[in-house]
Amino acid sequence: MLRPLERELLAHYYAGQEGRRPMLIIEVGGAGAVEARLLEEDGAHSHTLMLYAGRMPLRAGSLVGVVVRVGRLDAESGLMLFEINRSLVESGLLVLTTHQPVETRTLLRYGFALVSEREEAGGPWTTLSRKVWRKYLGDSCPRCGSTLVLPLIPPDANVRKVWTVYCASCSYNWSVDEPITEWL
Incomplete structure:
Protein backbone atom coordinates (compact mmCIF):
# COMPACT_ATOMS: atom_id res chain seq x y z
CA MET A 1 0.00 0.00 0.00
CA LEU A 2 1.05 3.57 -0.57
CA ARG A 3 2.22 5.59 2.40
CA PRO A 4 0.39 8.89 3.08
CA LEU A 5 3.26 11.06 1.78
CA GLU A 6 3.60 8.94 -1.39
CA ARG A 7 -0.15 9.09 -1.97
CA GLU A 8 -0.15 12.89 -1.49
CA LEU A 9 2.74 13.45 -3.93
CA LEU A 10 1.20 11.23 -6.61
CA ALA A 11 -2.33 12.63 -6.15
CA HIS A 12 -1.01 16.15 -6.73
CA TYR A 13 0.69 15.24 -10.03
CA TYR A 14 -2.06 12.94 -11.33
CA ALA A 15 -5.01 15.19 -10.42
CA GLY A 16 -7.66 15.18 -13.12
CA GLN A 17 -5.99 12.60 -15.36
CA GLU A 18 -8.13 9.79 -16.68
CA GLY A 19 -7.09 6.39 -18.02
CA ARG A 20 -3.99 6.04 -15.91
CA ARG A 21 -2.10 2.78 -15.94
CA PRO A 22 -1.08 0.69 -12.93
CA MET A 23 1.63 1.79 -10.49
CA LEU A 24 4.58 -0.39 -9.44
CA ILE A 25 5.87 -0.48 -5.85
CA ILE A 26 9.36 -1.91 -5.27
CA GLU A 27 10.71 -2.59 -1.78
CA VAL A 28 14.32 -3.65 -1.28
CA GLY A 29 14.89 -5.53 1.98
CA GLY A 30 18.00 -5.54 4.13
CA ALA A 31 19.33 -8.83 2.72
CA GLY A 32 18.89 -7.65 -0.88
CA ALA A 33 15.47 -9.27 -1.25
CA VAL A 34 13.37 -7.34 -3.75
CA GLU A 35 9.58 -7.33 -3.68
CA ALA A 36 7.70 -5.74 -6.58
CA ARG A 37 3.91 -5.33 -6.44
CA LEU A 38 1.68 -3.97 -9.16
CA LEU A 39 -1.17 -1.78 -7.90
CA GLU A 40 -4.33 -0.81 -9.72
CA GLU A 41 -5.35 2.85 -9.99
CA ASP A 42 -7.35 2.72 -6.75
CA GLY A 43 -4.36 1.32 -4.81
CA ALA A 44 -5.64 -2.27 -4.66
CA HIS A 45 -2.99 -4.99 -5.01
CA SER A 46 -3.06 -6.52 -8.49
CA HIS A 47 -0.22 -9.05 -8.46
CA THR A 48 3.41 -9.57 -7.46
CA LEU A 49 6.20 -9.48 -10.06
CA MET A 50 9.37 -11.53 -10.03
CA LEU A 51 12.61 -9.87 -11.08
CA TYR A 52 15.02 -11.98 -13.13
CA ALA A 53 18.70 -10.98 -13.08
CA GLY A 54 17.71 -7.38 -12.32
CA ARG A 55 15.24 -7.17 -15.23
CA MET A 56 11.56 -6.49 -14.76
CA PRO A 57 9.09 -8.34 -16.98
CA LEU A 58 7.55 -5.08 -18.20
CA LEU A 94 9.55 8.03 -9.62
CA VAL A 95 8.83 8.30 -5.89
CA LEU A 96 12.03 7.24 -4.12
CA THR A 97 12.13 6.69 -0.35
CA THR A 98 15.57 6.27 1.26
CA HIS A 99 17.11 6.60 4.72
CA GLN A 100 19.47 9.34 3.53
CA PRO A 101 19.10 12.37 1.24
CA VAL A 102 19.59 11.70 -2.48
CA GLU A 103 21.75 14.07 -4.53
CA THR A 104 20.21 15.62 -7.63
CA ARG A 105 23.29 14.56 -9.61
CA THR A 106 22.76 10.93 -8.60
CA LEU A 107 19.18 11.00 -9.87
CA LEU A 108 20.30 12.58 -13.15
CA ARG A 109 22.84 9.79 -13.64
CA TYR A 110 19.91 7.33 -13.79
CA GLY A 111 17.75 9.58 -15.98
CA PHE A 112 15.55 11.41 -13.47
CA ALA A 113 15.14 15.10 -12.60
CA LEU A 114 14.25 16.03 -9.02
CA VAL A 115 10.81 17.66 -8.68
CA SER A 116 10.26 17.63 -4.91
CA GLU A 117 12.02 16.36 -1.80
CA ARG A 118 10.62 15.89 1.70
CA GLU A 119 11.79 14.39 4.96
CA GLU A 120 9.23 12.80 7.24
CA ALA A 121 9.63 13.79 10.91
CA GLY A 122 12.61 11.72 12.03
CA GLY A 123 11.94 9.29 9.20
CA PRO A 124 13.07 8.57 5.66
CA TRP A 125 13.61 11.01 2.78
CA THR A 126 11.06 10.91 -0.03
CA THR A 127 11.86 12.40 -3.43
CA LEU A 128 9.57 12.85 -6.41
CA SER A 129 11.37 12.75 -9.78
CA ARG A 130 10.44 12.68 -13.47
CA LYS A 131 11.99 10.68 -16.30
CA VAL A 132 13.94 13.25 -18.32
CA TRP A 133 16.15 11.61 -20.91
CA ARG A 134 16.41 9.16 -23.73
CA LYS A 135 19.34 7.00 -24.77
CA TYR A 136 21.71 8.65 -27.22
CA LEU A 137 22.79 6.51 -30.17
CA GLY A 138 25.95 6.64 -32.22
CA ASP A 139 28.32 8.87 -30.25
CA SER A 140 30.72 8.82 -27.33
CA CYS A 141 31.97 11.30 -24.75
CA PRO A 142 34.75 13.55 -26.12
CA ARG A 143 36.44 13.59 -22.70
CA CYS A 144 36.47 9.92 -21.56
CA GLY A 145 35.25 7.97 -24.62
CA SER A 146 32.30 6.39 -22.80
CA THR A 147 29.22 5.46 -24.81
CA LEU A 148 26.94 6.10 -21.80
CA VAL A 149 26.01 9.55 -23.09
CA LEU A 150 22.49 10.91 -22.86
CA PRO A 151 20.82 14.05 -24.22
CA LEU A 152 18.98 16.18 -21.69
CA ILE A 153 15.71 16.69 -23.52
CA PRO A 154 14.77 20.38 -23.55
CA PRO A 155 11.12 21.29 -22.89
CA ASP A 156 10.88 22.76 -26.39
CA ALA A 157 12.56 19.78 -28.08
CA ASN A 158 10.41 20.04 -31.21
CA VAL A 159 11.72 23.55 -31.98
CA ARG A 160 15.20 23.57 -30.43
CA LYS A 161 17.85 21.94 -32.61
CA VAL A 162 20.84 22.09 -30.22
CA TRP A 163 20.71 19.86 -27.15
CA THR A 164 23.00 19.48 -24.17
CA VAL A 165 24.46 15.98 -23.84
CA TYR A 166 25.49 14.46 -20.50
CA CYS A 167 28.08 11.69 -19.97
CA ALA A 168 26.97 9.32 -17.19
CA SER A 169 30.56 8.10 -16.70
CA CYS A 170 32.48 11.35 -16.12
CA SER A 171 29.61 13.91 -15.79
CA TYR A 172 30.88 16.00 -18.72
CA ASN A 173 28.32 18.17 -20.61
CA TRP A 174 28.54 19.40 -24.21
CA SER A 175 26.20 20.69 -26.93
CA VAL A 176 25.26 18.89 -30.16
CA ASP A 177 22.83 19.28 -33.01
CA GLU A 178 19.61 17.35 -32.50
CA PRO A 179 20.75 13.74 -31.82
CA ILE A 180 19.28 10.44 -32.99
CA THR A 181 17.49 8.95 -30.01
CA GLU A 182 15.50 5.99 -28.83
CA TRP A 183 13.55 5.58 -25.62
CA LEU A 184 15.24 3.56 -22.93
Whole structure:
Protein backbone atom coordinates (compact mmCIF):
# COMPACT_ATOMS: atom_id res chain seq x y z
CA MET A 1 0.00 0.00 0.00
CA LEU A 2 1.05 3.57 -0.57
CA ARG A 3 2.22 5.59 2.40
CA PRO A 4 0.39 8.89 3.08
CA LEU A 5 3.26 11.06 1.78
CA GLU A 6 3.60 8.94 -1.39
CA ARG A 7 -0.15 9.09 -1.97
CA GLU A 8 -0.15 12.89 -1.49
CA LEU A 9 2.74 13.45 -3.93
CA LEU A 10 1.20 11.23 -6.61
CA ALA A 11 -2.33 12.63 -6.15
CA HIS A 12 -1.01 16.15 -6.73
CA TYR A 13 0.69 15.24 -10.03
CA TYR A 14 -2.06 12.94 -11.33
CA ALA A 15 -5.01 15.19 -10.42
CA GLY A 16 -7.66 15.18 -13.12
CA GLN A 17 -5.99 12.60 -15.36
CA GLU A 18 -8.13 9.79 -16.68
CA GLY A 19 -7.09 6.39 -18.02
CA ARG A 20 -3.99 6.04 -15.91
CA ARG A 21 -2.10 2.78 -15.94
CA PRO A 22 -1.08 0.69 -12.93
CA MET A 23 1.63 1.79 -10.49
CA LEU A 24 4.58 -0.39 -9.44
CA ILE A 25 5.87 -0.48 -5.85
CA ILE A 26 9.36 -1.91 -5.27
CA GLU A 27 10.71 -2.59 -1.78
CA VAL A 28 14.32 -3.65 -1.28
CA GLY A 29 14.89 -5.53 1.98
CA GLY A 30 18.00 -5.54 4.13
CA ALA A 31 19.33 -8.83 2.72
CA GLY A 32 18.89 -7.65 -0.88
CA ALA A 33 15.47 -9.27 -1.25
CA VAL A 34 13.37 -7.34 -3.75
CA GLU A 35 9.58 -7.33 -3.68
CA ALA A 36 7.70 -5.74 -6.58
CA ARG A 37 3.91 -5.33 -6.44
CA LEU A 38 1.68 -3.97 -9.16
CA LEU A 39 -1.17 -1.78 -7.90
CA GLU A 40 -4.33 -0.81 -9.72
CA GLU A 41 -5.35 2.85 -9.99
CA ASP A 42 -7.35 2.72 -6.75
CA GLY A 43 -4.36 1.32 -4.81
CA ALA A 44 -5.64 -2.27 -4.66
CA HIS A 45 -2.99 -4.99 -5.01
CA SER A 46 -3.06 -6.52 -8.49
CA HIS A 47 -0.22 -9.05 -8.46
CA THR A 48 3.41 -9.57 -7.46
CA LEU A 49 6.20 -9.48 -10.06
CA MET A 50 9.37 -11.53 -10.03
CA LEU A 51 12.61 -9.87 -11.08
CA TYR A 52 15.02 -11.98 -13.13
CA ALA A 53 18.70 -10.98 -13.08
CA GLY A 54 17.71 -7.38 -12.32
CA ARG A 55 15.24 -7.17 -15.23
CA MET A 56 11.56 -6.49 -14.76
CA PRO A 57 9.09 -8.34 -16.98
CA LEU A 58 7.55 -5.08 -18.20
CA ARG A 59 7.44 -3.47 -21.62
CA ALA A 60 9.26 -0.18 -22.16
CA GLY A 61 6.91 2.71 -21.46
CA SER A 62 4.32 0.54 -19.71
CA LEU A 63 4.18 2.39 -16.35
CA VAL A 64 3.22 5.96 -15.45
CA GLY A 65 4.86 5.80 -12.04
CA VAL A 66 7.02 3.70 -9.77
CA VAL A 67 7.42 3.87 -5.99
CA VAL A 68 10.79 2.57 -4.75
CA ARG A 69 11.62 2.02 -1.09
CA VAL A 70 15.30 1.28 -0.51
CA GLY A 71 17.66 1.84 2.43
CA ARG A 72 20.39 3.52 0.37
CA LEU A 73 21.36 3.89 -3.27
CA ASP A 74 24.22 1.61 -4.32
CA ALA A 75 25.35 -0.02 -7.58
CA GLU A 76 22.57 -2.64 -7.51
CA SER A 77 19.92 0.01 -6.80
CA GLY A 78 21.34 2.02 -9.70
CA LEU A 79 20.83 -0.85 -12.13
CA MET A 80 17.28 -1.14 -10.86
CA LEU A 81 16.74 2.60 -11.50
CA PHE A 82 17.95 2.19 -15.11
CA GLU A 83 15.43 -0.64 -15.53
CA ILE A 84 12.70 1.53 -13.98
CA ASN A 85 13.58 4.34 -16.40
CA ARG A 86 13.10 1.90 -19.30
CA SER A 87 9.67 0.87 -17.97
CA LEU A 88 8.35 4.41 -17.48
CA VAL A 89 6.45 6.48 -20.04
CA GLU A 90 7.82 9.86 -21.13
CA SER A 91 7.86 12.16 -18.05
CA GLY A 92 6.87 9.20 -15.83
CA LEU A 93 7.14 9.66 -12.07
CA LEU A 94 9.55 8.03 -9.62
CA VAL A 95 8.83 8.30 -5.89
CA LEU A 96 12.03 7.24 -4.12
CA THR A 97 12.13 6.69 -0.35
CA THR A 98 15.57 6.27 1.26
CA HIS A 99 17.11 6.60 4.72
CA GLN A 100 19.47 9.34 3.53
CA PRO A 101 19.10 12.37 1.24
CA VAL A 102 19.59 11.70 -2.48
CA GLU A 103 21.75 14.07 -4.53
CA THR A 104 20.21 15.62 -7.63
CA ARG A 105 23.29 14.56 -9.61
CA THR A 106 22.76 10.93 -8.60
CA LEU A 107 19.18 11.00 -9.87
CA LEU A 108 20.30 12.58 -13.15
CA ARG A 109 22.84 9.79 -13.64
CA TYR A 110 19.91 7.33 -13.79
CA GLY A 111 17.75 9.58 -15.98
CA PHE A 112 15.55 11.41 -13.47
CA ALA A 113 15.14 15.10 -12.60
CA LEU A 114 14.25 16.03 -9.02
CA VAL A 115 10.81 17.66 -8.68
CA SER A 116 10.26 17.63 -4.91
CA GLU A 117 12.02 16.36 -1.80
CA ARG A 118 10.62 15.89 1.70
CA GLU A 119 11.79 14.39 4.96
CA GLU A 120 9.23 12.80 7.24
CA ALA A 121 9.63 13.79 10.91
CA GLY A 122 12.61 11.72 12.03
CA GLY A 123 11.94 9.29 9.20
CA PRO A 124 13.07 8.57 5.66
CA TRP A 125 13.61 11.01 2.78
CA THR A 126 11.06 10.91 -0.03
CA THR A 127 11.86 12.40 -3.43
CA LEU A 128 9.57 12.85 -6.41
CA SER A 129 11.37 12.75 -9.78
CA ARG A 130 10.44 12.68 -13.47
CA LYS A 131 11.99 10.68 -16.30
CA VAL A 132 13.94 13.25 -18.32
CA TRP A 133 16.15 11.61 -20.91
CA ARG A 134 16.41 9.16 -23.73
CA LYS A 135 19.34 7.00 -24.77
CA TYR A 136 21.71 8.65 -27.22
CA LEU A 137 22.79 6.51 -30.17
CA GLY A 138 25.95 6.64 -32.22
CA ASP A 139 28.32 8.87 -30.25
CA SER A 140 30.72 8.82 -27.33
CA CYS A 141 31.97 11.30 -24.75
CA PRO A 142 34.75 13.55 -26.12
CA ARG A 143 36.44 13.59 -22.70
CA CYS A 144 36.47 9.92 -21.56
CA GLY A 145 35.25 7.97 -24.62
CA SER A 146 32.30 6.39 -22.80
CA THR A 147 29.22 5.46 -24.81
CA LEU A 148 26.94 6.10 -21.80
CA VAL A 149 26.01 9.55 -23.09
CA LEU A 150 22.49 10.91 -22.86
CA PRO A 151 20.82 14.05 -24.22
CA LEU A 152 18.98 16.18 -21.69
CA ILE A 153 15.71 16.69 -23.52
CA PRO A 154 14.77 20.38 -23.55
CA PRO A 155 11.12 21.29 -22.89
CA ASP A 156 10.88 22.76 -26.39
CA ALA A 157 12.56 19.78 -28.08
CA ASN A 158 10.41 20.04 -31.21
CA VAL A 159 11.72 23.55 -31.98
CA ARG A 160 15.20 23.57 -30.43
CA LYS A 161 17.85 21.94 -32.61
CA VAL A 162 20.84 22.09 -30.22
CA TRP A 163 20.71 19.86 -27.15
CA THR A 164 23.00 19.48 -24.17
CA VAL A 165 24.46 15.98 -23.84
CA TYR A 166 25.49 14.46 -20.50
CA CYS A 167 28.08 11.69 -19.97
CA ALA A 168 26.97 9.32 -17.19
CA SER A 169 30.56 8.10 -16.70
CA CYS A 170 32.48 11.35 -16.12
CA SER A 171 29.61 13.91 -15.79
CA TYR A 172 30.88 16.00 -18.72
CA ASN A 173 28.32 18.17 -20.61
CA TRP A 174 28.54 19.40 -24.21
CA SER A 175 26.20 20.69 -26.93
CA VAL A 176 25.26 18.89 -30.16
CA ASP A 177 22.83 19.28 -33.01
CA GLU A 178 19.61 17.35 -32.50
CA PRO A 179 20.75 13.74 -31.82
CA ILE A 180 19.28 10.44 -32.99
CA THR A 181 17.49 8.95 -30.01
CA GLU A 182 15.50 5.99 -28.83
CA TRP A 183 13.55 5.58 -25.62
CA LEU A 184 15.24 3.56 -22.93
